[in-house]
Amino acid sequence: xxxxxxxxxxxxxVLAVDNLDLHVKQGEVFGFLxxxxxxxxxxxxxxxxxxxxxxxxxxxxxxxxxxxDIEIRRTVGILTETPGMYDNLSAEYNLRVFASLxxxxxxxxxxxxxxxxxxxxxxxxxxxGTFSKGMKQKLAIARALMHEPxxxxxxxxxxxxxxEASRLVRDFxxxxxxxxxxxxxxxxxxxxxxxxxxxIGVFKSHLLVVDTPARLRAQVFGRKVVFHLRQADQxxxxxxxxxxxxxxxKLVDNKLLATLDDPELHNPDILRLLIGxxxxxxxxxxxxxxxxxxxxxxxxxx
Amino acid sequence: MDKIKTLVxxxxxxxxxxKMVFFTVAFLPLMMVVLPLGILxxxxxxxxxxPSDVGEMPAQxxxxxxxxxxxxxxxxxxxxxxxxxxxxIVPLAIPATIAAYSIVGxxxxxxxxxxxxxxxxxxxxxxxxxxAALIPAVAATYIAFGIYAIGVWVIVRDMRLFxxxxxxxxxxxxxxxxxxMALMAVNFSLMVSSRVxxxxxxxxxxxxxxxxxxxxxxxxxxxxxxxNSNLVLITAAVLVVIDAILxxxxxxxxxxxxILTRWK
Ligand SMILES: Nc1ncnc2c1ncn2[C@@H]1O[C@H](COP(=O)(O)OP(=O)(O)OP(=O)(O)O)[C@@H](O)[C@H]1O
Ligand SMILES: [Mg+2]
Numbered sequence: 268x269x270x271x272x273x274x275x276x277x278x279x280x281v282l283a284v285d286n287l288d289l290h291v292k293q294g295e296v297f298g299f300l301x302x303x304x305x306x307x308x309x310x311x312x313x314x315x316x317x318x319x320x321x322x323x324x325x326x327x328x329x330x331x332x333x334x335x336d337i338e339i340r341r342t343v344g345i346l347t348e349t350p351g352m353y354d355n356l357s358a359e360y361n362l363r364v365f366a367s368l369x370x371x372x373x374x375x376x377x378x379x380x381x382x383x384x385x386x387x388x389x390x391x392x393x394x395x396g397t398f399s400k401g402m403k404q405k406l407a408i409a410r411a412l413m414h415e416p417x418x419x420x421x422x423x424x425x426x427x428x429x430x431e432a433s434r435l436v437r438d439f440x441x442x443x444x445x446x447x448x449x450x451x452x453x454x455x456x457x458x459x460x461x462x463x464x465x466x467i468g469v470f471k472s473h474l475l476v477v478d479t480p481a482r483l484r485a486q487v488f489g490r491k492v493v494f495h496l497r498q499a500d501q502x503x504x505x506x507x508x509x510x511x512x513x514x515x516x517k518l519v520d521n522k523l524l525a526t527l528d529d530p531e532l533h534n535p536d537i538l539r540l541l542i543g544x545x546x547x548x549x550x551x552x553x554x555x556x557x558x559x560x561x562x563x564x565x566x567x568x569x
Numbered sequence: 570m571d572k573i574k575t576l577v578x579x580x581x582x583x584x585x586x587x588k589m590v591f592f593t594v595a596f597l598p599l600m601m602v603v604l605p606l607g608i609l610x611x612x613x614x615x616x617x618x619x620p621s622d623v624g625e626m627p628a629q630x631x632x633x634x635x636x637x638x639x640x641x642x643x644x645x646x647x648x649x650x651x652x653x654x655x656x657x658i659v660p661l662a663i664p665a666t667i668a669a670y671s672i673v674g675x676x677x678x679x680x681x682x683x684x685x686x687x688x689x690x691x692x693x694x695x696x697x698x699x700x701a702a703l704i705p706a707v708a709a710t711y712i713a714f715g716i717y718a719i720g721v722w723v724i725v726r727d728m729r730l731f732x733x734x735x736x737x738x739x740x741x742x743x744x745x746x747x748x749x750m751a752l753m754a755v756n757f758s759l760m761v762s763s764r765v766x767x768x769x770x771x772x773x774x775x776x777x778x779x780x781x782x783x784x785x786x787x788x789x790x791x792x793x794x795x796x797n798s799n800l801v802l803i804t805a806a807v808l809v810v811i812d813a814i815l816x817x818x819x820x821x822x823x824x825x826x827x828i829l830t831r832w833k
Contacts, residue, residue, distance in 0.1 A: 278830070315686055318826045340688040347686070351679025353579070355586045360579075367575035368687035410683065 268293045268418060268449045269314060273323035276309050283309040285472040286323065296440070296450040298464035300457070302566055305471045307453040308348050311420045314451070315345045328417060341370065344416035346424055348453075350407035354396030358387055358406055361395055362413060369414035381409035385439070401432035408436065418449045425456060437463060461558040469565050476565060480558055485528075487561045489514065491554040492530050494523040494537070497547035506544065507537060524554065572689055576697030577704070583674070584667055584701070589772070593666040594705050598659045598713035605652035606720040609734075612645050637729050646733045649721075653739055654786045654796065656717070660710045660747040661754045661778050667702035668758035669775035672828065673768045685825050695823060699755050706751040714743045741801045749808035754778045756815035763828050 269291035276284040283306040291297045301307050312318045314327055316336035325332040328342045352361045359378060366374040382388045385405040395403060404424065411419060424440070425433040433456075440463055444450060454460050460467055461480050468477040476483060484490075496503075499521045507525055508516045512533045515526040523541075527533055530553060541548055584590050634643040675681035684694070718735045725731055758775035765771050788794055 312829075317682060317685055317829060337688045337690070340686060345683075345686045347679075347682045349679050350683060351681075353583055353678060353680060356579070356582055360582065364575055364579045365683065365687065368572050368684065368689050370572075370688060407683075 269297075269325070269327050269451065271314075271323065271325040274310070274313065274320050274325050275322045276306070276313060276318070277321045282472060284313070284320075287470075287473055289468065289474060289477075291449060291451060292466075293449055294444075294447050295465040296444050296452060296463050298460035298467040299451060299453045299470055300455075300460055300467060300562060301470035307470060308422055310470075311345065311422050311451065311453060315343055315420055316340055317345075341414065342416055343418045343420060344411035344414065345420040346407055346411045346422060348422040350404070350410075352395040352403060352406060352410075355394055357392045358382065358395055358398070359391040361406065362410055365410045366413040371414050377413050377415075381412055385409050386435075401428045404428060404432070404436065408439065412443075416448070418451065419443065420451045420453075422453045423455065424452070425454070425459060433459070457558040457562055467558075469562060471566065471569050475569050480561075483561050483565075484556055484558070487564050488556045489526045490528065490530055492525050492527065492534060492537070493550075493552050493554050494525070494541060494548060495550040495552075496521050496523060496541070497549060499523050499546065503541070503544055503546060506540060510537065510540070513537070572693050573697045573700065576689075576694070577701045580667070580671070580698065580701035581705075584670055587670065590666050590670065594663050594709055597662055598709045601652070601656040601659055602713050602717045602720065605649045605656070605717065606724065608648055608652065609645065609721065609724050612648065635729075635733055638733060642730060642733070645730070649734050650739075650796065651786065651789065653742070654782060654789065656713070657742060657746070657750065657782050657785075658779055659713060660706050660751040661782060662776070663706040663709055664702040664751045664754040665758045665775040665778055666772065667705065668698065668755045669762050669771040670768055671698045671702065671759060672762035673765060673771045676766055676828075677768060682829060685829060691820070691823055691825060695759065695820060698759060699752075702755045702758070703748075703751050706754070707748050710743060710747045710751070714739075738796065738798045738801055741798060741805070742796075746801060746805050746808060749805060749812055750778075752812045753808060753815060756812070756819040759819050760815070760822050763823055 269289065271287050271289040274284060274287040274289070275282070285306075287310065299307050299310070309318070313320050313332065314325060316327075316332060316339050319333055327339045330338045330342070332339065352358075353364070356364075359382065362378045362382065363374055366377055371377050379388070382391050385408065387402060387405060387409070390398070390402070395406065398406065404427075408421075408424065411421075421440070425436050428436065437459060440450060440452070444463075452460070452464060464480065466477060466479055467483060469475040469483075476486070478486065499518060501518060504516045504518045504523055507513055507523065510533075512529070513525050513527050517524040525537060534551065538548060538551065585594070634640070634646075638646065672681070675684060721734050722731050725734070754775070757778050758771070761774045762771045765774065785796065789796055794800065
């Protein structure tokens with residue numbers, strides 16, 4: 268779907284994107300994370316054929332960036348970082364203009380479909396200048412979808428939205444994913460990335476890591492299981508640590524934290540040991556590091 | 570083709586909500602018509618106060634004298650002709666105003682990136698923008714001139730005077746030079762427009778194209794030359810060359826990426 272090879276963009280002195288090798292699969296939501304100035308927007312602009320790469324190659328929907336730009340533009344939709352609308356024209360007129368530029372056949376049908384889906388139908392004849400930021404953002408997403416693109420680039424779709432509007436946009440992205448569209452999502456909201464993305468790439472000029480959120484956690488922090496006990500002591504902890512598949516344990520109050528590679532396989536063994544030793548096990552759970560912790564660790568190490 | 574039509578309509582829907590643009594398109598031509606007609610009415614009886622001997626007149630007057638005209642009438646024709654030069658500002662100012670707003674406007678509304686993300690070709694975009702400025706300019710010029718011609722007839726009711734004031738020279742100027750001037754203004758403004766970021770700056774810079782007309786106005790008053798059909802035809806020929814160069818330059822200068830990423 269999206270495949271890049273040594274994709275590079277240099278602005279005079281700034282190397283914004285440095286030899287990026289990326290592969291985004293059909294139908295997945297790909298989270299593109301990275302600090303400010305990492306080159307995310309620049310990458311999206313190159314993939315949507317808005318700016319040309321300095322060197323390297325990219326294929327989008329099977330078309331070559333730099334050679335088949337018109338074909339790529341026909342099959343991708345983009346929500347730009349700072350989307351704008353014609354403020355003194357109505358919402359409906361705005362969409363009609365872009366639907367026509369995107370060569371849409373049934374313009375009124377498409378406009379109505381997305382205005383309704385995003386809850387803007389009642390306000391369709393109002394000038395966009397009178398819309399709130401969230402409404403404008405939704406309208407911009409509708410615009411990106413007018414031509415039913417197979418790939419959708421979303422550059423910070425929920426930036427500056429209130430929790431309710433963010434939720435609506437997120438649910439909408441989840442809907443789009445169900446329709447089988449490939450979504451390339453740039454975001455600084457790690458919780459959002461965690462919930463929506465099949466895979467995540469952490470990026471800073473070049474790609475640091477790419478994997479599913481779960482595997483990134485495991486990779487950075489290992490997997491940790493918490494055993495809540497009525498009464499715990501160091502002797503018990505030492506016995507757990509002695510198990511061959513446990514790499515580390517920690518005792519916090521009456522909670523025993525064990526780090527191990529495969530909890531699904533080995534948790535029962537640990538439980539048997541604990542119960543055999545006479546401990547009262549109240550809860551067992553996996554300790555989930557937030558994606559934020561993972562991200563910060565990765566970016567700091569880079 | 571549909572895309573160009575969409576762009577032109579969008580441009581009009583948007584641009585005519587701008588008061589400055591609306592004023593230029595609606596009132597400027599009207600003013601340029603009302604002024605010469607007003608002068609004509611005002612000079613209705615001026616004939617006697619002018620020296621009757623043609624030989625005493627400055628050369629720039631006498632050049633307007635056809636043999637069948639009386640001296641006072643020559644003066645009228647000269648005055649009206651001065652205003653007609655000013656009238657030629659119309660096909661320059663209207664497209665300059667609209668086109669200057671064109672690309673910079675898309676930058677300030679931040680719609681340019683979204684437009685460039687659609688499968689529109691650079692040519693379609695430029696054509697749409699150009700036509701959106703050209704069509705109102707040419708239409709306003711033609712309509713205003715039509716009103717002028719009717720007005721002249723209503724005021725003078727004399728075939729001799731009418732043909733002296735609405736003569737081949739002005740017909741050529743309006744119908745041939747007018748559109749060529751408009752095309753020049755459009756391309757110049759598009760070039761300016763894609764290089765600056767502030768609509769007001771674009772507006773002011775584009776107005777430079779009006780200067781040559783002012784030159785003609787002053788030149789004729791000073792008696793440097795007399796505007797006749799030949800001069801009009803030469804002007805048209807020069808404009809054809811200038812237009813060809815400007816169209817080429819505008820297309821070359823319109824680099825999608827540069828326009829998008831240059832922030833000053
Ligand atoms: N038009 C430009 N001219 C010069 N340098 C640019 C231009 N656009 C981006 N850059 C530089 O390229 C680098 C990457 O910018 P980019 O906007 O792609 O970052 P980003 O990852 O999207 O950041 P953010 O999270 O803040 O949106 C930055 O150092 C930036 O200064
Ligand atoms: Mg960005």
